C-alpha cells in the first residue's frame with residue numbers, strides 16, 4: 001500500500017498518482033540524485049545513494065515505462081555513487097548527467113556527451129584568484145566536474161555568508177567566459193548554458209511516449225523539471241511532483257507530495273512498486 005502520509009496534497013498530484021497506478025507501463029519516473037536519492041553530506045565525493053534506493057528502483061523499474069535519474073553530477077559519477085550499474089531490474093535505467101547534457105544508458109554502459117565548453121578551462125584557471133580576492137580561498141571546496149566546476153561553501157565557517165559573498169563575483173566570472181552560475185544547496189556551479197533538467201525531462205518523456213510522469217527533487221536545479229511537469233500537466237499529461245526536502249521552499253511549496261529525504265522517498269517508491 002502507498003501509505004496515507006504519502007498521499008499527494010493536491011488534486012493535480014492525486015490525478016498524477018492515479019494515472020501512474022492505472023497505466024504504469026506508460027509512466028516515466030524521473031528522480032534527482034543528491035539530496036533526493038543520496039543524503040546530503042559535507043564531502044561530495046562521499047555522497048552515496050541511500051541503501052534502500054537501489055532495491056526500490058529495481059522493484060519499480062520492470063513495472064513502469066522508464067526510470068531516469070536527472071542530475072547535475074557527471075553521469076558516470078552518479079552511476080558510481082548510486083551503485084546503478086549491473087543491477088538486475090535496472091537494465092534500462094538512464095542517467096541524464098550535467099543537467100541533461102550527458103546521458104548514460106544501462107543497456108550499453110556508455111556515456112554520450114557533447115564537446116566540452118571552452119569557457120570551463122578558462123574559468124578553472126581564474127577561479128583561485130577570484131576566491132582569494134573574496135578571502136574565501138581556504139573556506140571553499142572546489143569540485144572538479146569535467147564539463148563544469150562547482151564551488152562548495154558547506155564546509156566554510158559561515159556557509160551561507162560565503163555563498164552570498166561569492167554569488168556575484170562567480171556570476172561575473174562565469175559570464176565573462178560564456179558560462180552561467182547554477183546555484184544549489186551551498187554550492188555555486190559554473191557550467192555551460194543551454195540545457196536544464198526541464199528540457200531534459202520533457203525530451204525524455206517524449207522519447208518514451210509516456211502518458212504520465214513523476215519527478216522528485218530537492219534543490220533549485222530541480223525547479224525547471226517541476227516547471228516542465230506543470231507544463232506537461234497543462235497540456236493534458238497527468239504528473240506528480242515530489243519534494244524530498246523542505247530546505248528549498250521555492251521547490252517544496254510547488255510539490256504535490258513531501259517526503260522526508262532519500263529513505264522516505266525509497267519507502268514511497270517501494271510501496272508504489274508493490275501496489276503496481
Ligand SMILES: O=P(O)(O)OC[C@H]1O[C@H](O[C@H]2O[C@H](CO)[C@@H](O)[C@H](O)[C@H]2O)[C@H](O)[C@@H](O)[C@@H]1O
Nearest residue numbers: 033034040041042044047071072073154185187
Ligand atoms: O542535481 P543533483 O543530483 O541534486 O546535484 C546537484 C549538486 O549536488 C551535489 O552537491 C550537493 O550534495 C553534496 C553531497 O551531499 C553536498 O555536499 C553539497 O552541499 C550539495 O550542494 C554535487 O556535489 C554538485 O556537483 C551537484 O551540482
